[in-house]
């Protein structure tokens with residue numbers, strides 16, 4: 697299980713998903729709700745984008761869930777959650793979630809170190825940089841960048 701907000705999916709996410717797909721027979725990439733974040737794309741849009749950019753990996757399945765991550769894992773007999781760790785700053789919160797999920801359900805979390813190329817990369821920063829016209833073309837697949845630009849332009853037009 698590779699869970700996340702994926703608002704939108706970045707090259708950093710794809711690096712972890714690809715590496716997980718080589719380690720596990722099957723990988724579920726699930727869009728979950730992060731209560732601390734306001735989203736730019738709907739869950740349906742995020743699913744569509746994830747499907748577009750992961751179709752080359754046949755053992756990767758895309759899904760969404762509006763509840764506890766561990767409930768999804770239990771219902772689908774998933775034993776392992778895979779998370780990318782960018783820097784020590786990620787560790788506190790990720791460790792807390794891993795321990796909570798383990799205690800709730802016994803589901804284990806495996807941490808994968810991110811490719812150093814993407815250690816600064818976060819969807820929230822990409823959105824901020826793109827909002828002010830910065831170049832994010834090497835941080836997202838081209839089709840996702842295009843969608844992001846369209847959505848930001850639409851938001852600007854709507855005021």
Ligand code: PNS
Nearest residue numbers: 699700701728729730763764765793796
């Ligand atoms: O990409 P994100 O925002 O860092 O992903 C965080 C996410 C969505 C995986 C996390 O918020 C989550 O698991 N949400 C589902 C609800 C849940 O299980 N919360 C308890 C976590 S211990």
